[in-house]
Amino acid sequence: MTDYVIAIDGGGTSCRAAVADRAGRVVGRGMRGAANIFSRSDAISESIVAASLAALEQAAIDVSRISGIPAFLGLAGLNVGMRQEQLAAELPFSDTRFAHDGIIALQGALGDGDGVIAILGTGSAYVARAAGEVRSAGGWGFAVGDQASGAVIGRMLLQQTLLARDGIRPMTPLASAVMTRFGDEQQAVVEFTQSAKPADYGSFAPMIFTFDAKGDPMAAGIIAEAVGDITETLDAMVFEGCERLCLLGGLAEKYGERLAPRHRAILRAPLGDPLSGAVQLALRAFLPAAAVAPDGMERR
């Protein structure tokens, strides 16, 4: 039996790895660039391997042992297609199991308990566990989903800025600040969109909250629409008797304080992060004898 397991949290903007030992302790961590399964698959496996090697190094484990260690991968975009087999074949681990990043986030935030999580980062997705049954919503990507995500509100900002610059909507300080970033050239905005990835659009999200705090009406409108989208989805996901709602991702705090009272009332801090959820699931999958505490970090 293996002495170690590797756990991976591969999101849209970074890939994090942890190595845990037979006692369930995390003994090393590593991080690398994006591991979104939408991206080129060789770039994904590169990120996963690099983060894993960094974690092994931190744990002072000989990196050549990687081929004898099994890995549990929580990956963004996994609901798309059957690329797992190809990816598993490219990876050096002794055994490779996959889960949607929502599943490791749920496990990290709620342990084995019931509740709802909303992941609000570069993308967006929702997962609920009720009486042990898991169901998800969203997570369909930037083009036709990811409502309220950093990427989608960043795109809304560029759309509304162009409308303001065309004289169709009122110019606001936020729209002016965006145009200044593009040298006041609408064409520069459009050229940006020719190659922009979700994370590039998401880089405009912080401005929206900064200008909202100063009363900018365009910022307020974008945030109101985003909060409306979140509220609509939470109303469909929060089940009778649900006592825990956790918001995760880079925009969790900003949106948390703006939720409807019925949702704020059940808002709780997550028990752990998605990587800790991946560690719990890795230990359960590959070292079932190891009893794991809810945060995945310690043996009971």
Add this chain to the structure above:
Amino acid sequence: MTDYVIAIDGGGTSCRAAVADRAGRVVGRGMRGAANIFSRSDAISESIVAASLAALEQAAIDVSRISGIPAFLGLAGLNVGMRQEQLAAELPFSDTRFAHDGIIALQGALGDGDGVIAILGTGSAYVARAAGEVRSAGGWGFAVGDQASGAVIGRMLLQQTLLARDGIRPMTPLASAVMTRFGDEQQAVVEFTQSAKPADYGSFAPMIFTFDAKGDPMAAGIIAEAVGDITETLDAMVFEGCERLCLLGGLAEKYGERLAPRHRAILRAPLGDPLSGAVQLALRAFLPAAAVAPDGMERR
């Protein structure tokens, strides 16, 4: 001096060419695939050349004469960047001049008169001419513009269908029909978006109007939002005393009947199509002696 001019209407979904003689008569026409300047530039020049050669053939003009004929190009996406020089170098014409496709559309629809045009096809854009002054709005592309276009409402349809399938919004007959097209697999929708171009999203636009006619609430909601976007822009573009509003593009008829009364009151049929506008502008640029009738098709 040249005996002929070539006029090009290069839109997002097709490229049309016309050859006109010294008398201003169109003597040949040709058509080929897309010439959106957003696309790979060699594909654009290929489409333009192929359409031009077809027009020369139809006119029974030796195709080897193409290098002695000047061309006036109206191209979608021309507001993006300075790719004209590169494109001109790739093209075989004796002289090459460019205009935004909105300019040839304006000339075709209104001749030399004042008024407003709204181009509502795969993309969307607006051009106004008031007291001879031309200004435009929109045309910023699928990612951050093109409100109410076929591509944008097609994308809205996929977004809202996924929300319905996730149980967040009510399922409707239209959303069911979309899911049926994707084998009832949400993942298939997301995979479609990985490579879908604006025209691919636009292929869903006709369904929206078909189901709206049957009272589908999702269809009605999407159309109401699109008509709201059009109305907002027309209110900014229609000037004091404006007596002509022309809608062009594949969705012109559908939207025309849904406009606000103040806009319907000035709605007129276009005098000619964008290609006829390009012919007028080609004759004016390269054969200024030729007096051209407003429809660009005949010498006065």
